[in-house]
Amino acid sequence: MPEESHVRQAIEFAADKDKILVHCWAGVSRSSATAFIVACSRGQNPFEAARTLLNPAIHAPNPLVVALGAEILGDPNILKAYQAFEQVANMHHHNLWNTE
Numbered sequence: 001m002p003e004e005s006h007v008r009q010a011i012e013f014a015a016d017k018d019k020i021l022v023h024c025w026a027g028v029s030r031s032s033a034t035a036f037i038v039a040c041s042r043g044q045n046p047f048e049a050a051r052t053l054l055n056p057a058i059h060a061p062n063p064l065v066v067a068l069g070a071e072i073l074g075d076p077n078i079l080k081a082y083q084a085f086e087q088v089a090n091m092h093h094h095n096l097w098n099t100e
Helices: 004-014 030-041 046-053 063-073 076-097
Strands: none
Touching: 004 030, 004 063, 030 046, 030 063, 030 076, 046 076, 063 076
16 A cells, blocks of 8 residues: 655655656556656646646556645645546546447
8 A cells, every 4th residue: 555655755766857767567556646746746737747647548546646645745736636637537438338
């Protein structure tokens, strides 16, 4: 289970890097959430970060990682951007499976 120290370590690790690659075993939940939080920590607008980094067809960002990152960074817009992404993802999945 992700912990605050894990998210904090990812943010700190990425702070002085020009480029980074974020990955986990499946690349769906933890890595997408971590990449999103790292982008936000580097000054990218959370809504822009969600739009450019997260694909509703393949990503399901881990909500705990996102919440911890938002808390660490002190930015409520991170949660708002995540919630907006979730709405888009839910519509995408609904349209994908709705055959009528």
